Amino acid sequence: MSTTTEAATRGLVEIRGVSKSYSGHEVLHDVNLTVQPGEVVAILGPSGSGKSTLLRTINHLESVDAGWVTVDGQLIGYEQRGERLFELKEKEILTRRTQVGVVFQNFNLFPHLTAAENIAKAPVALKRVNKADGRELALGLLAKVGLSDKADAYPRQLSGGQQQRVAIARALALTPKVLLFDEPTSALDPELVGEVLDVIRDLAKLGTTLIIVTHETGFAREVADRIVFIDGGHVLEVGTPVQVFESPTQ
Amino acid sequence: MAGSLGFLLGTILALARLSKSPILNSVSWSFFWFFRSVPLLVQVLIWYNLGYLYPRLGFGIPFTDTYLVGFDTITLISQFAAAVLGLSLHQAAYSAEIIRGGILSVDQGQLEASAALGLPRHVRVLQIILPQAARSILPNAFNEIIGLLKGTSIVSVIALGELFYVAQVIYNRNQQVIPLLLVAVIWYIILTTVLSIGQFYVERHFARGAERVLPPTPLQAARRWISVQWARLDEPGTPTSAGLDAKSESFRL
Known part of the structure; x- marks a missing residue:
């Protein structure tokens, strides 16, 4: 089974001139950002600064008013015909989305499925593997996040940290080129944060492109190659952790 | 249907x-x-x-x-x-x-x-x-x-032979109004009970994952009760763990 190796080499994300407003209120203003394959980028900023919205535009959970986002040169959610962009049919959006995995703040595991079923659901539904192989795949991924013994537990029988690790395994099951984390630890008790961060740290070493929205500045500093600081929908700072934290330009 | x-x-x-x-x-x-x-x-x-x-x-x-x-x-x-x-x-x-x-x-x-x-x-x-x-x-x-x-009793108006219509036909013939209505009542109760039992099991099935521990089926409950009583016969005076587990496991409003 090829779970990570081939995906590890690619995953270039380009965000160009992305703007977005909700009923007149501008949440993102002309955001430009390039994330290199295998790079780990942490997006920091106060609540309501637009960082989660930016993350969600990357796999088209959120549409944009202007600008575009590509993963490996491929537009997500739109296609270009001449000078204009058109929103893709749902089916095509779904296929392109599988290149980008998402880990949510509230885990969003399917409560009526066991941990292993949660993980195997998408690969089996998309006919990448059959049911038996799906189970194998799920067990392998669970072992990776240190939850081999929880394959048949339902999400509600797991702690928050365990649920988030299952959610990470679920996102990995489609071997995405890019993995997005939307405040992966902010719904967790302080003592459970560590176990989730450990898993993310391991992923960072494997070479998948990671984009992490977080409040954990210490973690961002340690694990990220670059830090993006956003406020009021504007990108204020982009740079290595040392640059951003020790000699900010603003 | x-x-x-x-x-x-x-x-x-x-x-x-x-x-x-x-x-x-x-x-x-x-x-x-x-x-x-x-x-x-x-x-x-x-x-x-x-x-x-x-x-x-x-x-x-x-x-x-x-x-x-x-x-x-x-x-x-x-x-x-x-x-x-x-x-x-x-x-x-x-x-x-x-x-x-x-x-x-x-x-x-x-x-x-x-x-x-x-x-x-x-x-x-x-x-x-x-x-x-x-x-x-x-x-x-x-x-x-x-x-x-x-509600099927309503279709008796088009003379379809459902339960209520048949009951009416019979009591019109033999004048045993109340007894036959009671018969109909008993049948409705039986059918509803069957449906209610079905409801319990169907709901239990869909509660998977929503409740940490599923409520015991009547059979399981009966078995547990018997085993508790049995244990009590063996060792009078000590509370058994089976009985305690059953209470602590499920959360009730």
Whole structure:
């Protein structure tokens, strides 16, 4: 089974001139950002600064008013015909989305499925593997996040940290080129944060492109190659952790 | 039969109502606007008596009397068919709203997660959303089905031989009014009880994952009770762990 190796080499994300407003209120203003394959980028900023919205535009959970986002040169959610962009049919959006995995703040595991079923659901539904192989795949991924013994537990029988690790395994099951984390630890008790961060740290070493929205500045500093600081929908700072934290330009 | 037909149609209606397509949306809205407005009794009578309005139904050339395939309405819509039609359509309109309510009760995050995973639409609806919606749909749904069961007594007006009609026929003949009504009551109670037992197990099935420990089935409860009593006989005076576990495991409001 090829779970990570081939995906590890690619995953270039380009965000160009992305703007977005909700009923007149501008949440993102002309955001430009390039994330290199295998790079780990942490997006920091106060609540309501637009960082989660930016993350969600990357796999088209959120549409944009202007600008575009590509993963490996491929537009997500739109296609270009001449000078204009058109929103893709749902089916095509779904296929392109599988290149980008998402880990949510509230885990969003399917409560009526066991941990292993949660993980195997998408690969089996998309006919990448059959049911038996799906189970194998799920067990392998669970072992990776240190939850081999929880394959048949339902999400509600797991702690928050365990649920988030299952959610990470679920996102990995489609071997995405890019993995997005939307405040992966902010719904967790302080003592459970560590176990989730450990898993993310391991992923960072494997070479998948990671984009992490977080409040954990210490973690961002340690694990990220670059830090993006956003406020009021504007990108204020982009740079290595040392640059951003020790000699900010603003 | 009308129950399952009704709920099937109701599910389709509810999904149509929640879809983005304005056509599906308005078609399903008009459907249940109409069938919720017409009393069941009137509807059943109209279906049964449709033959007066259109003596023949079939496929043919419009605005002519030529039929490619044609049937006499009277033979096509028998008493039974009229009853099934009326009850199903009536039921569909009500169950559509129950199912829509259930779907709306599923957390938005579930939709986002399944969209982010690129799950095809039918998987999202049938395997992610509906099983979760089922938990809030079921209690109401069983209410409706039981209501429908008793609602069948209405179709006695078109002389269909259902329970209540048969009871009436017999007591008209032998004048044993109260005893025969009691017989009918007992039958209704038995049927409803069977449905209620079914409800318990169906709800229990869909509670998987929602409750940490499923409520014991009556059989399990009885076994546990017997084993507790048995243990008590062995060691009088000490509380047994089986009894304690049963209490501490499940959370009750």
